[in-house]
Amino acid sequence: MKALTVIIERTENNYSAYLAEVDGVIATGHSIDEIKANIVNAITVLLEDCREYGEEIPEELKGDYSLTFKMDVKSFLDFYTGIFTKAGLERITGINQKQLWHYASGGRAPRPEQIIKIETALHKLGEELISINL
Incomplete structure (x- = not known):
């Protein structure tokens, strides 16, 4: 199983997160639980869009993977x-x-x-x- 890293950072009004290994997978939220849910949703949307539009699914998201959350x-x-x-x-x-x-x-x-x-x-x-x- 691949371990993917979600980087969480403070912004002016809330927290933002992005998937370090895959460009364009981002989320925002006011709590860690909200960030977790929103990043999973962002990954799901990306996978659905790739399938719908015939785009290549990023290699990192093929097969089983787990998310590790990292905060400075x-x-x-x-x-x-x-x-x-x-x-x-x-x-x-x-x-x-x-x-x-x-x-x-x-x-x-x-x-x-x-x-x-x-x-x-x-x-x-x-x-x-x-x-x-x-």
Whole structure:
């Protein structure tokens, strides 16, 4: 199964997404769920149009594929600003709040090691949360 990457970025009024491997597959939305639904719809429309007009289906969309969603740190911090405080993120990532503010404002891009640190902490938190039953 091929893994295709959906890149999600912050825009002025919402979030936009595009399929990295296939030109022209784009979507917008105000939430991750909306982006996911809209990008799947955009792929479906492209496949239907290719069939209807006798166009070649992009190789990446032939057969089975899965979608992986990727967001840059600035867009992530903006999207989840009402859920994660900088203090809370500092506790789970070990990255000080001042650095996180730089990343959130776009004033400074995190080094690859910092991105991995943030992603690892978030995945660990997700694993912990999913294991809890109330």
